[in-house]
Amino acid sequence: MLAADGTPLKASLARALRRQKLRALMLIAPLLLFVVLTFIAPIVDMLWRSIENQLVPETLPRTVEALKDWNPKSGEVPGEAVFAALAADLQIAVKAKTHTRVASRLNYEQPGIASLFRQSGRKVKRLEEGNYREQFLDMHDGWGSIAVWSTIKRFSGDYTAGYFLNAVDMENTGDGAQFKSEDQQIYLFLFGRTFLLSVTITFTCLLLGYPLAWLLATLPVRTSNLLMILVLLPFWTSLLVRTSAWIVLLQQEGVINDTLVTIGILDDNNRLQMMFNQTGTIIAMTHILLPFMILPLYSVMKTIPPSYVRAAKSLGATDWTAFWRVYFPQSVPGIGAGAILVFIVAIGYYITPELVGGTDGIFISNRIAYHISSSLNWGLGAALGVILLGVVLIFYWTYDKIVGIDNVKLG
Amino acid sequence: MADGTGNRAFVEFDRVQKSYDGETLVVKDLNLSIGKGEFLTMLGPSGSGKTTCLMMLAGFETATHGDIKLDGIAINNIPPHKRGIGMVFQNYALFPHMTVGENLAFPLEVRKMSKVETEQKVQRALDMVQMGAFSGRRPAQLSGGQQQRIALARALVFDAELVLMDEPLGALDKQLREHMQYEIKHIHENLGITVVYVTHDQSEALTMSDRIAVFNDGVIQQLAPPPDLYERPDNAFVAQFIGENNKLNGKVIAVDGGTATVELPGDIKVNAHAVNCGGAGQNTMLSIRPERVLLGPDATSNAMEGHVVELIYLGDHIRCRMEVAGNDDFIVKVANSHEHAALKVGERTPLGWVTEDCRALDAV
Numbered sequence: 001m002l003a004a005d006g007t008p009l010k011a012s013l014a015r016a017l018r019r020q021k022l023r024a025l026m027l028i029a030p031l032l033l034f035v036v037l038t039f040i041a042p043i044v045d046m047l048w049r050s051i052e053n054q055l056v057p058e059t060l061p062r063t064v065e066a067l068k069d070w071n072p073k074s075g076e077v078p079g080e081a082v083f084a085a086l087a088a089d090l091q092i093a094v095k096a097k098t099h100t101r102v103a104s105r106l107n108y109e110q111p112g113i114a115s116l117f118r119q120s121g122r123k124v125k126r127l128e129e130g131n132y133r134e135q136f137l138d139m140h141d142g143w144g145s146i147a148v149w150s151t152i153k154r155f156s157g158d159y160t161a162g163y164f165l166n167a168v169d170m171e172n173t174g175d176g177a178q179f180k181s182e183d184q185q186i187y188l189f190l191f192g193r194t195f196l197l198s199v200t201i202t203f204t205c206l207l208l209g210y211p212l213a214w215l216l217a218t219l220p221v222r223t224s225n226l227l228m229i230l231v232l233l234p235f236w237t238s239l240l241v242r243t244s245a246w247i248v249l250l251q252q253e254g255v256i257n258d259t260l261v262t263i264g265i266l267d268d269n270n271r272l273q274m275m276f277n278q279t280g281t282i283i284a285m286t287h288i289l290l291p292f293m294i295l296p297l298y299s300v301m302k303t304i305p306p307s308y309v310r311a312a313k314s315l316g317a318t319d320w321t322a323f324w325r326v327y328f329p330q331s332v333p334g335i336g337a338g339a340i341l342v343f344i345v346a347i348g349y350y351i352t353p354e355l356v357g358g359t360d361g362i363f364i365s366n367r368i369a370y371h372i373s374s375s376l377n378w379g380l381g382a383a384l385g386v387i388l389l390g391v392v393l394i395f396y397w398t399y400d401k402i403v404g405i406d407n408v409k410l411g
Numbered sequence: 412m413a414d415g416t417g418n419r420a421f422v423e424f425d426r427v428q429k430s431y432d433g434e435t436l437v438v439k440d441l442n443l444s445i446g447k448g449e450f451l452t453m454l455g456p457s458g459s460g461k462t463t464c465l466m467m468l469a470g471f472e473t474a475t476h477g478d479i480k481l482d483g484i485a486i487n488n489i490p491p492h493k494r495g496i497g498m499v500f501q502n503y504a505l506f507p508h509m510t511v512g513e514n515l516a517f518p519l520e521v522r523k524m525s526k527v528e529t530e531q532k533v534q535r536a537l538d539m540v541q542m543g544a545f546s547g548r549r550p551a552q553l554s555g556g557q558q559q560r561i562a563l564a565r566a567l568v569f570d571a572e573l574v575l576m577d578e579p580l581g582a583l584d585k586q587l588r589e590h591m592q593y594e595i596k597h598i599h600e601n602l603g604i605t606v607v608y609v610t611h612d613q614s615e616a617l618t619m620s621d622r623i624a625v626f627n628d629g630v631i632q633q634l635a636p637p638p639d640l641y642e643r644p645d646n647a648f649v650a651q652f653i654g655e656n657n658k659l660n661g662k663v664i665a666v667d668g669g670t671a672t673v674e675l676p677g678d679i680k681v682n683a684h685a686v687n688c689g690g691a692g693q694n695t696m697l698s699i700r701p702e703r704v705l706l707g708p709d710a711t712s713n714a715m716e717g718h719v720v721e722l723i724y725l726g727d728h729i730r731c732r733m734e735v736a737g738n739d740d741f742i743v744k745v746a747n748s749h750e751h752a753a754l755k756v757g758e759r760t761p762l763g764w765v766t767e768d769c770r771a772l773d774a775v
Contacts, residue, residue: 310471311504313491315518316569322492325517329508 050382053160056152059102060089064156072150077143083132090124108377109162109171110151116142163383187367187384191391194364197281198346204286205293205342206335213297213334218306231294239288243355246284250274250356276358284356289345293338300334336403344392364388420444420480421605422468422573427477429463429629437463439629441477445607447572450599452608452616455626456652464626465575465609470494481573492521497571497604499579503562505550511537511561512546518569536568537561539598556587563595567602576608580615592618613653617641625649641700646687647772650698657704657741659697660774663688671771673697676737681713683769694774701730701742703768706754710763717741717762719754729754735762 001009057064062085070078093099103117123139136143154172155162162172169185170177179185212231216224234242249255252271260266274280304327312322350365357366364384371381399405422445429438438460445451453461466472467479470491478485486494505514515536519529537543540560550558559579566574576595580588596619599606610616616623617637625632625640625648632652633645644650651658661675671685673695681697688695705711720739721732728744731754735741743762745754754760 305502305504307500307502307504308506310469310491311498311500312506312517313471314469314494314496314498314575315521315565316492316495317517317521318492319490321521326506 046382047386049378050163050386051159054158055105056155059093059098063089067153080133083136087127087132094121094124116140163379166380167383167387190364198343201285201346202339202343205290209290209293213294213301216298217301231291243284243352278361280356281353281361284352289342292341296337297334301331304330421447423480425478427474430475437629448603450606450621452620452623454616454623459626460629461609461626465577469498469575497566497574499562499566499576501578503558507550511548515565515568532568536564540564555583573605578610647696647775655701657699659736663691663693663695665691679715679736682766683771684767686770687773688771695771696774697769698772699764699769701744704743705763710761712763714761714763716759719756719758
């Protein structure tokens with residue numbers, strides 16, 4: 001198709017719309033920039049950290065090179081050439097004070113390496129020319145361990161799967177990836193618990209939120225507005241305040257236990273343990289996430305005309321049949337939206353489980369936070385985060401396949 | 412109970428009142444008997460209480476006072492699903508997540524009817540509204556008129572003897588609405604069901620009904636067959652609400668038998684059929700239909716003079732707006748014949764009526 005002046009119609013249309021598009025782009029540019037800088041870039045950076053391992057080859061370049069010829073299965077400690085390279089690398093690293101970083105990096109994979117590197121670092125200045133192997137073995141027994149050397153060799157590449165293996169309770173001991181011994185496994189269990197608790201919380205939110213959303217949608221506007229404010233009230237209160245309030249209520253010396261003991265339902269020695277465990281996490285998070293369930297449910301229910309249920313009843317359906325066969329199917333998009341919202345927020349929740357979860361009510365996010373801020377094993381934290389992100393995306397995809405994301409209505 | 416069709420009452424409202432807030436009555440002391448097989452229309456402006464009456468009959472609203480009886484049994488405490496009343500809703504209320512067939516099968520399924528019987532009945536109901544081929548469609552894939560037919564079929568499929576319709580044709584365009592009016596009327600006649608129909612469209616009510624109950628302000632103003640309602644309105648509201656009406660306000664001078672002598676502004680004395688005008692000295696509203704006004708040499712009785720203000724040519728007749736006795740919105744329909752071709756704007760012409768055609772009603 002050609003425009004009146006002979007230029008292609010498409011080009012002509014694009015030119016006519018260019019100004020408009022440019023203006024639209026300018027309007028969203030600040031937000032776009034903000035999102036890229038504060039959201040996308042950090043995520044990409046964290047994803048990168050979960051596989052990146054350049055510290056070892058950068059700090060110990062000669063050793064890494066020399067180790068290429070060594071076979072851990074030989075059962076022997078590497079030869080003189082490797083130790084000579086190690087001496088050269090360490091001397092440079094000690095001057096630059098980077099050897100401690102390598103030490104803590106390798107210590108994640110093989111506990112003990114940190115002290116080995118630190119002790120040797122102090123003595124490396126006194127090394128004499130020649131016969132490095134003997135001098136190193138004198139310096140620390142650790143240098144005679146095959147495990148130490150195979151760890152260095154395994155993590156000598158620029159990239160590593162080690163963090164991810166760790167994140168799913170596996171390790172690479174030299175003969176391929178395998179699960180760690182049972183008492184060292186933690187993350188898969190934590191992922192499982194995070195998932196189960198999130199599903200439970202989603203379910204309790206639905207159970208509590210559905211009737212309320214229905215009430216909101218059917219009451220006269222004045223009453224429902226008042227109720228709606230009560231639903232939104234928690235949003236106006238700090239998360240910490242709300243969580244602390246739950247602690248006050250639920251702890252063993254708390255309001256509920258005290259009341260139960262006072263009226264004699266509970267014996268003073270058998271106070272209920274409702275806080276600092278899974279019960280506490282479920283109760284507090286259900287409360288906090290309830291509005292995320294109610295709002296989408298409400299907005300969908302608001303669009304279901306009351307005449308449907310009336311029609312069903314006039315056709316002979318009992319209250320229950322009218323609800324189940326006519327009303328409920330039409331509220332499913334709201335359930336879908338609310339459930340996925342609550343579930344996705346819950347699965348990555350951190351602050352509430354941290355405060356009220358104790359040891360057996362914590363989520364995977366609490367471990368991620370621990371690795372980011374306490375153990376400083378960012379790689380492992382990043383790997384856990386990537387897996388969590390992946391799991392959420394898989395759920396989202398499955399959900400789309402089963403329910404269909406266009407069936408989800410947020411308002 | 413006596414009613415228009417001479418049958419015994421099938422549906423009966425006995426002194427029914429309804430209030431939503433405890434302060435005002437939406438329905439005031441309603442007494443109404445509907446015979447079996449009757450087509451009764453509740454007609455009235457919005458807020459007149461007609462839909463509330465329908466909802467009370469269906470069971471979705473409870474009467475504040477009084478009994479509603481179905482076939483002689485009070486149904487006030489029977490829940491809607493046990494009343495067995497078919498209902499067609501304003502916006503059809505077809506279940507959007509079910510196909511047309513499933514929608515129609517729904518009332519049969521909840522009655523635990525066998526599969527074979529259900530299928531037969533659904534097909535028969537669909538054929539009745541000429542929608543036999545649409546069983547597998549979803550309501551959203553149908554046009555408004557088609558949805559209307561399905562809603563009708565669904566209300567009829569479980570052999571309800573009483574079908575309520577709440578402005579069922581309101582969402583259709585004019586042509587389709589007229590067509591559906593005849594269709595509903597024929598179905599009503601063929602099946603012998605009782606229909607209570609709510610509308611605010613008077614032409615719809617006149618076309619379809621056996622009797623019409625005109626509602627205003629929570630009260631039935633008049634209950635009569637369509638011709639009576641138009642020809643013989645009982646009060647000023649009905650005269651104004653049904654069809655086109657000319658009103659002339661005046662004062663009753665004397666009532667003699669069935670004839671009232673009324674004085675109009677400008678010292679004009681006329682006679683009218685006394686219906687609802689009270690005695691001498693009362694204010695009254697004279698009501699006369701535009702097609703019953705006589706002009707020119709025909710105006711032999713009750714003659715006065717009219718001043719032609721506006722002429723509108725409508726093909727088969729001419730609408731003539733005149734100023735008569737202080738009312739400048741007095742409409743006369745003049746047949747398009749040679750005699751009246753001479754009517755001109757600004758002209759003064761003699762005007763009158765037959766006394767029986769002019770009704771002296773209550774003053775508004």
